[in-house]
Amino acid sequence: MSRVTYYILIMIIILGLGANWVIEKANRSYDIPLLRPVPEFSFLNQRGESFSNENLQKKITILDFMFTSCTGPCPLMTLNMSSLYKDFDDVQEVQFVSITVDPSIDTKDKLREYAELIGVDDGRWQFLWSDMSAIKDLKKNGFMLYADDLPQGHAIKFVLIDHKGNIRKYFDGTDEASQKVLRKDISKLVRELRS
Amino acid sequence: MQLFRTFAILSTALTYLLIFIGGMVRVAGAGMGCPDWPKCFGRWIPPTSLDQLPEHIDPAKFNMVLAWIEYCNRLFGALVGLTIAITLYLGLKHYSHLPRIKWPLISAFSLTLFEGWLGSVLVDTVLNPLTITLHLFFALIIVMLLLYASQEVYYLENPDAEKNSDYPSNMQLLFGLMAVALLAEVVLGTEIRGGLEMIRKENPMVESQFLLDMLGPFKYAHSILGLLITILSIFIWHGSVKRSLNPSSLMVQTSTTIVLLILLQIVLGEILVFLKVIPLIQLFHLWIASWILGLVSIQYVAWQRSRVTYE
Numbered sequence: 001m002s003r004v005t006y007y008i009l010i011m012i013i014i015l016g017l018g019a020n021w022v023i024e025k026a027n028r029s030y031d032i033p034l035l036r037p038v039p040e041f042s043f044l045n046q047r048g049e050s051f052s053n054e055n056l057q058k059k060i061t062i063l064d065f066m067f068t069s070c071t072g073p074c075p076l077m078t079l080n081m082s083s084l085y086k087d088f089d090d091v092q093e094v095q096f097v098s099i100t101v102d103p104s105i106d107t108k109d110k111l112r113e114y115a116e117l118i119g120v121d122d123g124r125w126q127f128l129w130s131d132m133s134a135i136k137d138l139k140k141n142g143f144m145l146y147a148d149d150l151p152q153g154h155a156i157k158f159v160l161i162d163h164k165g166n167i168r169k170y171f172d173g174t175d176e177a178s179q180k181v182l183r184k185d186i187s188k189l190v191r192e193l194r195s
Numbered sequence: 196m197q198l199f200r201t202f203a204i205l206s207t208a209l210t211y212l213l214i215f216i217g218g219m220v221r222v223a224g225a226g227m228g229c230p231d232w233p234k235c236f237g238r239w240i241p242p243t244s245l246d247q248l249p250e251h252i253d254p255a256k257f258n259m260v261l262a263w264i265e266y267c268n269r270l271f272g273a274l275v276g277l278t279i280a281i282t283l284y285l286g287l288k289h290y291s292h293l294p295r296i297k298w299p300l301i302s303a304f305s306l307t308l309f310e311g312w313l314g315s316v317l318v319d320t321v322l323n324p325l326t327i328t329l330h331l332f333f334a335l336i337i338v339m340l341l342l343y344a345s346q347e348v349y350y351l352e353n354p355d356a357e358k359n360s361d362y363p364s365n366m367q368l369l370f371g372l373m374a375v376a377l378l379a380e381v382v383l384g385t386e387i388r389g390g391l392e393m394i395r396k397e398n399p400m401v402e403s404q405f406l407l408d409m410l411g412p413f414k415y416a417h418s419i420l421g422l423l424i425t426i427l428s429i430f431i432w433h434g435s436v437k438r439s440l441n442p443s444s445l446m447v448q449t450s451t452t453i454v455l456l457i458l459l460q461i462v463l464g465e466i467l468v469f470l471k472v473i474p475l476i477q478l479f480h481l482w483i484a485s486w487i488l489g490l491v492s493i494q495y496v497a498w499q500r501s502r503v504t505y506e
Contacts, residue, residue: 015212016475019219019475020475022264023219023222023223025260026223026260026261027223029260030258086397087396087398088399090398171253171255172253172255175253175256177227177230177253177256178255180227181255183396187400190400
């Protein structure tokens, strides 16, 4: 073997080992922090059934705050949430929760209509309502999200909650790149739950 | 002139290395490691902790490892750009009267600037698959242009390198077919990868070995074209080594290496399809494809050179 071939081979091996190290390092870099447990709450869903923090157990939950007549960032948030709802349709461990911040208008019937309108046809996506003060309290003190100027001033975050009811991470509900990370993180939590 | 030769070879080698690093960013999933461009999270040196992030960027996107991987790719890209710029400067200084050296260098440099811009588009479009393919496609063109310039310089210094060799004269079509088939094969390959990602998005919990089954006819097109490329490479080898008189050692070595690399590519490709989608193998599968393209370009230029000397 000529000297040049020899050098090239050695360089390729070094590159391969280096790349392998980098890829491994990248694969292990997705840690999802453990922030805090979701506090106790008990709201009603679009079918009038009770939904409490107990329903967060044994499920991976993606939760947001919205209102049906919102025209700002909400349509984009709903679009992103719908896309997750559709893509994770064969993953029974994943559920979606949207809490209205405008309960005077978003009644049970209004929420049910809204759910039908965006194609929610099973129990994987719940739309919750309660009285304004309880919603405000949960949003502000439970989820640490801005809640001073509801309904307009609601947060655009998607909250990722694990199977033990712990808040794990917040995502910008309108940002495409954030949504990609969210998808990865959901899959990771589901794998952890399954194993 | 010595310095120009050094830089021509250096910029070719570094561009190959950059293609490797770019492929690595892709298989490591670090393409969005920095969500902005050219800075990374609003900083010239990527952040090392969450509290260094600017307000307007969602902290959920921050992953320090991925940010640094992507940033190293950008830094190395800038270094390669600089090297090509110096090569262009030296080339214009010494060989501005030779269009066959001047124009490839000018094109390579312009395309390098274009590639940088395309990198920013990639970040803006959150890794649009078509843009990823274009980003690779132009990198391959740049590396072939640089190789061409380097080879021309080699012939300036060794004008008799192909003087005694006599290759079959009707190989033009073979080379043309081969170049088109190879570029199409690379594009098909990246489409397979893009397709897999699309399927993964819609079926997030499916294991990777089942993803390929869901891909459909794309993967067969890639295999069929691969077979055609193998046959073409053997024809070209036969023409330039067996049916020729006094082929240069450059020609014999490149022709033989191409055939061997294509066989290696088949093995790597089958491992990916039948065993497991291993990121490191994906990376080398792509990188070796870029070598094959470069070698075919060397082969073609050598063949053409023999004719120029003859006529």
